[in-house]
Amino acid sequence: MNKLLPQAPGPIGVFDSGYGGLTILKSIRELLPQYDYVYLGDNARAPYGSRSFDIVYQFTRQAIMKLFEMGCQLVILGCNTASAKALRSIQQNDLPNIDPLRRVLGVIRPTAEVAGKLTETKHVGILATPGTIKSESYNMEINKLWPELSVTGVACPLWVPIVENNEAEGAGADYFVKKRINHILWLDPDIDTLILGCTHYPILMPKIEQYVPDGIQIVSQGEYVADSLKDYLSRHTDMDARCTKDGTVRYYTTENAEKFKEAARIFGAEDMNVEHIDLE
């Protein structure tokens, strides 16, 4: 166990490859405003969506160690790609050595839990980054909980760059949003529940709603991740006691702080204090 890590109660860490986790943090703070939070975006090395398993694991592990050093006892991987590619190894292989009392939770499990509750046709679609789709993490998590469900995934490689380039409302977005929605519904016309398995996709919601036929529900994961965290903290009172509650939030980025602040507006983030941080 790493004896140098602070043991005192600390803020809840929220990690993402870049800006996308801000959508998750926003939902979490709406439901649980009393806690302190530290947000860390690895913007200098984002996007993670097209990176290999090993690299996403290595980068995510570095970020978690940094959040632990800042005093976080609990870290949420607010990034689907990191949750898909790194979470299992970190939970099973790293945490027992680093500190068995600390916890790292992801966004895929809470989303998988609701999938089976929402679908009536038992056909679910996942739209996510190439990395998340290739990992098949959603299929595995959903089928562990709901073996009777049929799960179809489609990668949307251009949706993240569209959002990050502030083109979510532009005409160019229509083409790519429509193309991927038509494709997934062509692969499985019985889908009645479409999961947005990437932090950026809620920003495209107006376009997505335009091209998804009536009767299909679109699942934006933020509120479910927040519900699941609330439930987790109420069941794990020991961990709850290790999370400080002064309602503060601090933001860190591996990129330039001013750049982060500017782009964070796309994700609905309010005026914020951002600091640069190095992970390597």
Ligand code: DGL
């Ligand atoms: N945050 C990532 C996710 O949810 C999207 C951005 C990236 O590819 O790094 O998958």
